[in-house]
Amino acid sequence: MRRRGDLEAEIMDRLWRWGRPGTVREIVDDINLTRPVAYTTVMTVADILHRKGMLRREKAGRAWLYEARRSREENTASLMQEALGSTEDRQAALQRFVEHMPPEDVSALAAALRAAGHMPADARPPEGGR
CATH class of the missing domain: 1.10.10.10 (Winged helix-like DNA-binding domain superfamily/Winged helix DNA-binding domain)
Structure with missing residues (x-):
C-alpha cells in the first residue's frame, strides 16, 4: 500500500x-x-x-x-535547508553528509560553492572527492 x-x-x-x-x-x-x-x-x-x-x-x-510553484531543484534545496535546520550542530551534519558523497557530487558541490562566490575560483575539491 x-x-x-x-x-x-x-x-x-x-x-x-x-x-x-x-x-x-x-x-x-x-x-x-x-x-x-x-x-x-x-x-x-x-x-x-x-x-x-x-x-x-x-x-x-x-x-x-x-x-x-517552484522547480524540482528549488524544492530539493528547500528540503535540504529544512533538514539542516533541524539539527543543533550544522557543521557535524554537513560533515556527515559530505563524508558519504560520491566524488562527482563533491565536484558538483565545489562548483556550486565557486559559482555562489563562497569558494575561490581556483580552489579544487580534494583528490578522490573526499
Missing part, C-alpha cells in the same frame, strides 16, 4: 517532468499506465498540494490546471 506522501511525490514528479501545467485527468491517466489510482484520490491530493503552496492552479473550462 502506498502512503499519501508517495502520491504527492508522483504528482509533483509528473508536473516537473512535463514542464507544463496538467489536469487531474492527465495525471491520473499517466499514473494509471503503471498502477491503478482513482481520479478522486488524485484530485484530493492535488488540492492538498495546492493548499500547501506546492502547486498553483487556474480554471480551464470545467477543470483545474495544476502547475508546480
Whole structure:
C-alpha cells in the first residue's frame, strides 16, 4: 500500500517532468499506465498540494490546471535547508553528509560553492572527492 506522501511525490514528479501545467485527468491517466489510482484520490491530493503552496492552479473550462510553484531543484534545496535546520550542530551534519558523497557530487558541490562566490575560483575539491 502506498502512503499519501508517495502520491504527492508522483504528482509533483509528473508536473516537473512535463514542464507544463496538467489536469487531474492527465495525471491520473499517466499514473494509471503503471498502477491503478482513482481520479478522486488524485484530485484530493492535488488540492492538498495546492493548499500547501506546492502547486498553483487556474480554471480551464470545467477543470483545474495544476502547475508546480517552484522547480524540482528549488524544492530539493528547500528540503535540504529544512533538514539542516533541524539539527543543533550544522557543521557535524554537513560533515556527515559530505563524508558519504560520491566524488562527482563533491565536484558538483565545489562548483556550486565557486559559482555562489563562497569558494575561490581556483580552489579544487580534494583528490578522490573526499
